[in-house]
Amino acid sequence: MKPQPIARARHAEALRPVHRVFWMGLLAFAVLLVQAIAAQARPESLAPLAEQISPAVVNITTSTVVEGRTGPQGIVPEGSPFEDFFREFQDRNNDGNRPRRSSALGSGFVISEDGYVVTNNHVIEGADEILIEFFPGEGQPTERLPAEVVGTDPNTDIALLKVEADNPLRFVSFGDxxxxxxxxxxxxxxxxxxxxxxxxxxxxxxxxxxxxxxxxxxxxxxxxxxxxxxxxxxxxxxxxxxxxxxxxxxxxxxxxxxxxxxxxxxxxxxxxxxxxxGETRRGWLGVRIQDVTDDVAEAMGLERASGALITDVPDGPAKDAGLLAGDVILSFDGRDVSDTRGLVRQVGNTEVGKAVRVVVFREGNTQTVRVTLGRREDAEREVPAAMTAPEAIENEKSVLGLTLSVLNDELRSQLGLADSAEGLVVTEIDETSEAFEKGLRAGDLITEAGQQKLSTLAALDDRIEEARDAGRKSLLLLVRRDGDPRFVALGLEE
CATH class of the missing domain: 2.40.10.10 (Trypsin-like serine proteases)
Structure with a gap:
């Protein structure tokens, strides 16, 4: 019975070349598979694709009449000894006051067979004449065709043009x-x-x-x-x-x-x-917002720094629906809100007049508010009076790197505030403090602390004590400057 292991060993030894061949073959197959996948990912030539899509791409030439100039401005510096020489040269050629036509070039592409063309707004902005030149090919117009502006959107730098052609045009489609x-x-x-x-x-x-x-x-x-x-x-x-x-x-x-x-x-x-x-119609929520930073999230008791923090709710759809300053928008129309930029895009891309559900974080809980969107282009915004730094007065308190004073009639007058305005005014600030680093300045008005109204110095002390008792490392302040509000979280370390 003892020779049995020796026989098994010899058998295994005999199989080793077979195993080696098998694994080498498998490796070669894997290499060929990777090469085939790479070949599919990057074709040997882009010519077939270019030939397919190029007929829809167009050149755009624009021209604008520019008023003539009365002197050699832009040619020689004013006061130069050559100024008279160039003025006489222009006068002899009657170019001094004669309007001239300026041309510019750009690109675009056809998106429909009936002649709609997309380009940048800055390509055609201010143009008196717009000509479209098509890629040379079978069935394409051989001459330049005039284009009319259907509408423009400077916010995204997009313009839509229209040309009239005798035959259906080659066009391309938008992808995701x-x-x-x-x-x-x-x-x-x-x-x-x-x-x-x-x-x-x-x-x-x-x-x-x-x-x-x-x-x-x-x-x-x-x-x-x-x-x-x-x-x-x-x-x-x-x-x-x-x-x-x-x-x-x-x-x-x-x-x-x-x-x-x-x-x-x-x-x-x-x-x-x-x-x-012929114009854009973007949704309008009617709030002023800022990003939720880590320190703001900690001060508010949020689990993570995400969403859009409402700093002000002027008259508009949000105010009518009951949204409040201090709410953090977590979800808009069924989609999570990561930051202010994302929310602005979500709202702007939503249909005007649509009733949407807005989920907010308020006083430690989430609430759902239904808001009917207005139109951003129609929204009227008032520009508040500018604030100026007030003179130093009595009854001040220094805390968190700030010297603060209760708002009174004299300060309201200096700051151009309404008689009903309440809060603490920053009269001085330590330039080495966290408050200065986060942008607070003399003349700022602090209207809330810990998301509660603030009108006395004693109330501020209470908010600081409450935050420390709750184990918070920072205090959330609502600060207004030139009428614009924003939240700032200041550390409470002794």
Whole structure:
């Protein structure tokens, strides 16, 4: 019986070459599979896709009449010894006061066979004449066609144009920009630097970029975008438009691989409204808001720093529905609110007149409020009187790096406040304090502490004591400056 293990060992030894061959074969198959997947992810040539979508891309030429100038401004500095020479030169050529026509170039794309064209607002803004040049191809117009402006939206820098053609036009469709991932391949098309139709390729470098507007949602790409590409489309590999090329970040005016395209899910909403109404009709909630920071969340007893904190509720839909300053909006119309930027976009993209459910955090609990949205474009906002720093007066108190005084008639007059205004005025501030670092300044009015009205120095002491008794590390203050409110959380460490 003892020879049995030896036989098994010899048998295993004999199988080793077979195992080796098997694993080598499996490895080779895996390598081939990865190569096949990579080949599918990145085609050998983008030419078939470019040929498919290019007929819908257009060049846009605009012209504007510019008033003539009375002197050599912009040619030589004022007072230069050459000033008289250039003035005489202009007069001899009768150019001094004669209006001239200035031209500009941009890009766009056709979104319907009946001639609707999307571009950037800044491409056609102020233009007296807009001409559309189509990609050369079968069935495409060979001459430039005049375009009429259907509507514009400066907030997202989008414009909708219309041309009249003899035959149906080739067009492209919008895709879902929310499905675009960082690293996905994209194609940018347009008329860079006036060189004519051009294609460049790259990837999605980043998502949800904000540049300057309330409704910004830019896709960042390293596909080459230059002047003249503005208004052109950014395509995914399915040939759908996922962005409108709008801006570049560059120290020299040329492409350095940082371009920005307004996401198609923003553009489609704007285009639909421009097409239907000739203007935008954005939803309006009627609140002033700020982001919830970690210290604000801790001061309010929130589990995490998310949502939008209401700082003021002027007359409007929110006030009519019962929303209050100090509420934190956690959900809007069934969607979670991450920050103020997200809420502004959600509200703006919601239909005017729609009744929505708004979930708020108030005094340690959540509540649902039903709000019927107004129209942002129709909202009237009053500009309050500017505040000026008051003179030092008696009955002051120094706390949390602030020197505070109770609001009285003299201060109300100096600050331009209503007779009914209440609170504590910041008369001085320690520039080394946390309060100064967080932006508080002399002349600010503190109207609430711990989300309770504040009208006396003793009340502030009570709020500080209550926060410490509750184990809070900071106190939430509602601060108003020039009529604009915001919440600030100040630490309570001794």
């Amino acid at each position: 920009s929310d499905t675009a991932r960082v690293g996905d391949w994209v194609i940018a098309m347009g008329n860079p630097l006036g060189q004519g139709f051009s294609v460049s390729a790259g990837i999605v470098s980043a998502r949800n970029r904000a540049l300057s507007g309330s409704y910004d949602d830019y896709i960042q790409t390293d596909a080459a975008i230059n002047r003249g590409n503005s208004g052109g489309p950014l395509f995914n590999m399915s040939g759908d438009v996922i962005g409108v090329n709008t801006a570049i970040l560059s120290p020299n005016g040329g492409s350095i691989g940082i371009g920005f395209s307004m996401a198609s899910n923003v553009v489609t909403s704007v285009v639909d409204q421009l097409r239907q109404f």
